Amino acid sequence: MYFKLAWRNIWRNKRRTWITVAAIGFAVFFSSFMKSAQLGSYERMIDNVARFFTGYAQVHALGYWDDKTLDFSFEANEDLIHTVRKSAHVEVAAPRIESFALASFVNQTKGSLVLGIDPEAENQLTKLKSKLVAGDYLEADDKAVLIGEGLASYLKMDVGDTLVMISTGFHGVNAAGKYVVKGLVKFPTPDMNNQIIYLPLREAQWFYGAENRLTNIAMIVDQVDNTNMVVDKLKSELDTEIYEIMGWEELLPELVESIELDYVGGLIMRYILYTVIAFGIFGTFLMMVNERKYEFGIMMAVGMHRYSLQIVVFMETILIAITGTIMGILVSLPLIVYFYFNPIYFTGEYATMFESYGMEPIMPFSMDSEIFTGQGTAVLIIASILALYPLFAIFRLKINQAIRG
Amino acid sequence: MKVIKANQLTKVYNESKIPVTALSGVDIEISEGEFTAIVGPSGSGKSTLLNIIGGLDNPTSGYIEVGGLDISTLSENQLIDFRMNNIGFVFQSYNLIPVLTAKENVTFILLLQKKSKQEMNARAEELLNKVGLGDRMNNRPNELSGGQQQRVAVARALASKPKFILADEPTANLDSVSTANLLDLMAEMNATEKATFVFSTHDQRVIDKARRVITLEDGKIKSDEIKS
Numbered sequence: 001m002y003f004k005l006a007w008r009n010i011w012r013n014k015r016r017t018w019i020t021v022a023a024i025g026f027a028v029f030f031s032s033f034m035k036s037a038q039l040g041s042y043e044r045m046i047d048n049v050a051r052f053f054t055g056y057a058q059v060h061a062l063g064y065w066d067d068k069t070l071d072f073s074f075e076a077n078e079d080l081i082h083t084v085r086k087s088a089h090v091e092v093a094a095p096r097i098e099s100f101a102l103a104s105f106v107n108q109t110k111g112s113l114v115l116g117i118d119p120e121a122e123n124q125l126t127k128l129k130s131k132l133v134a135g136d137y138l139e140a141d142d143k144a145v146l147i148g149e150g151l152a153s154y155l156k157m158d159v160g161d162t163l164v165m166i167s168t169g170f171h172g173v174n175a176a177g178k179y180v181v182k183g184l185v186k187f188p189t190p191d192m193n194n195q196i197i198y199l200p201l202r203e204a205q206w207f208y209g210a211e212n213r214l215t216n217i218a219m220i221v222d223q224v225d226n227t228n229m230v231v232d233k234l235k236s237e238l239d240t241e242i243y244e245i246m247g248w249e250e251l252l253p254e255l256v257e258s259i260e261l262d263y264v265g266g267l268i269m270r271y272i273l274y275t276v277i278a279f280g281i282f283g284t285f286l287m288m289v290n291e292r293k294y295e296f297g298i299m300m301a302v303g304m305h306r307y308s309l310q311i312v313v314f315m316e317t318i319l320i321a322i323t324g325t326i327m328g329i330l331v332s333l334p335l336i337v338y339f340y341f342n343p344i345y346f347t348g349e350y351a352t353m354f355e356s357y358g359m360e361p362i363m364p365f366s367m368d369s370e371i372f373t374g375q376g377t378a379v380l381i382i383a384s385i386l387a388l389y390p391l392f393a394i395f396r397l398k399i400n401q402a403i404r405g
Numbered sequence: 406m407k408v409i410k411a412n413q414l415t416k417v418y419n420e421s422k423i424p425v426t427a428l429s430g431v432d433i434e435i436s437e438g439e440f441t442a443i444v445g446p447s448g449s450g451k452s453t454l455l456n457i458i459g460g461l462d463n464p465t466s467g468y469i470e471v472g473g474l475d476i477s478t479l480s481e482n483q484l485i486d487f488r489m490n491n492i493g494f495v496f497q498s499y500n501l502i503p504v505l506t507a508k509e510n511v512t513f514i515l516l517l518q519k520k521s522k523q524e525m526n527a528r529a530e531e532l533l534n535k536v537g538l539g540d541r542m543n544n545r546p547n548e549l550s551g552g553q554q555q556r557v558a559v560a561r562a563l564a565s566k567p568k569f570i571l572a573d574e575p576t577a578n579l580d581s582v583s584t585a586n587l588l589d590l591m592a593e594m595n596a597t598e599k600a601t602f603v604f605s606t607h608d609q610r611v612i613d614k615a616r617r618v619i620t621l622e623d624g625k626i627k628s629d630e631i632k633s
Contacts, residue, residue: 005504008504008505012503012504295502295503298494298502299502300485301459301461301494302488302517302561303486303514304485305485306481399462400462403456403496404452
């Protein structure tokens with residue numbers, strides 16, 4: 001009976017209810033869409049940065065993270081790599097040796113980031129092969145390099161030219177070598193593009209005088225949310241006196257900070273939107289109560305308890321909120337699904353602007369269920385708070401005054 | 406048997422500001438099964454007296470007993486239950502729940518009393534047939550005329566078989582034909598349902614039909630006439 005009364009009551013003034021439902025629907029649609037784009041860009045950002053730089057999680061020697069030198073490299077052993085690879089949720093684990101070198105060609109020299117990689121594992125990790133714009137991809141036993149297109153352009157070199165590299169190796173040994181450029185890779189992030197050099201792992205170990213040593217094992221996890229689980233598991237399995245296991249949030253604190261900052265911006269936008277909508281909903285509730293005081297009085301006069309009446313009115317407010325939320329989700333869901341599979345690609349000046357910030361010129365969308373549950377919860381909380389007004393009005397209602405009209 | 410007893414009933418509104426005395430020392434006794442009209446000009450205290458008898462308002466002072474119970478001692482929830490089980494109300498107009506059909510309006514109180522669905526339907530159909538609206542059971546109030554709405558209100562007031570029917574100017578918004586029909590109907594209900602009817606009115610047609618007429622003026626009883 002309560003539900004029947006509440007449901008019929010909300011439709012007694014169809015136009016007003018539809019306006020309120022539409023306002024809530026619009027708020028849910030707009031904030032879902034906005035949040036989906038926001039989370040999508042975070043996911044893409046995390047994926048981009050984590051994949052190319054650190055992995056979603058990483059195993060390295062204790063002390064390496066504070067002093068990223070080859071002195072804190074560790075001995076690669078098959079058991080260790082096997083333990084990491086067989087760990088639940090780990091999709092790929094790629095051993096790396098990372099350091100710096102001066103790269104020269106003819107009269108040009110540039111400081112570069114050198115990444116010694118297992119070409120097969122690295123391709124699974126970063127889809128490196130797909131970034132190839134000239135030449136061929138590396139083989140494990142090659143004595144050649146892949147270099148960023150920006151670096152090649154700076155050094156004025158091309159595929160087939162020989163790159164000279166000078167650096168300091170393990171325990172301070174001199175490191176020097178010359179390598180044929182086997183291919184050029186292009187990254188959307190200028191930092192990567194202008195300084196990266198890939199060497200096959202064995203060759204990089206030889207170059208740095210760090211035979212069979214690694215600086216880290218980078219991992220890709222099946223879902224970002226599972227990263228901490230993987231980290232905890234490995235911490236329990238590996239000797240933490242020797243190894244340190246870190247997730248992307250620890251590895252990339254600047255990224256976490258910029259995401260949090262941006263998230264707060266979005267949150268403020270959503271708060272403003274919901275505040276505006278809340279006033280609209282409150283207007284409806286205000287009219288709903290004022291024009292029905294007589295009716296409330298009659299219902300209580302004939303035997304309906306105050307609390308029963310409050311239940312009916314509370315249900316009305318929640319039903320309006322739920323209807324609006326469902327409408328908003330129904331409108332936003334297909335759009336979000338579409339853009340999830342067909343993200344928006346920017347071209348021209350927009351694309352240049354994105355790239356200058358080291359980001360791909362793309363607006364991806366997320367389908368995280370939290371987008372919808374979050375909006376639904378927010379609307380229900382707002383409606384519940386606003387419903388306090390009609391509940392309070394009924395609480396204060398004097399029957400004899402109400403039935404006098 | 407006296408079922409309504411009021412002794413030195415006084416009601417003063419706005420005591421803290423400018424006091425308005427609606428009732429001043431009213432003594433009244435009404436017997437079971439009476440068909441009584443409380444009459445008087447506007448502001449004479451008719452509705453206030455009816456509201457106090459119905460437990461919708463409290464007297465400022467004095468004693469009020471309805472059905473053998475001092476209702477001024479009851480809590481709000483007890484009063485609501487008392488009204489639900491003992492009193493049927495008919496108000497001036499627009500007093501039906503607009504989103505419910507005629508039948509649902511009649512069953513509303515039975516639902517609050519947690520009667521079985523079968524019992525509710527049987528009683529609603531019986532009463533709506535009695536008031537001549539057997540064919541309008543599924544119509545909502547806005548699909549009924551004023552007279553029809555008041556007949557549904559009478560049926561609703563009688564649904565729980567209350568001991569008392571209190572009607573506050575029930576014919577105020579009705580035309581003469583609807584008024585006559587409604588009065589006939591209430592007189593018949595008074596006879597068949599054995600409920601005690603008390604009206605507040607200044608409609609001469611109601612006064613003519615009543616068997617007892619209590620006249621109020623300035624919150625006091627001016628006359629109390631029992632027709633032979």
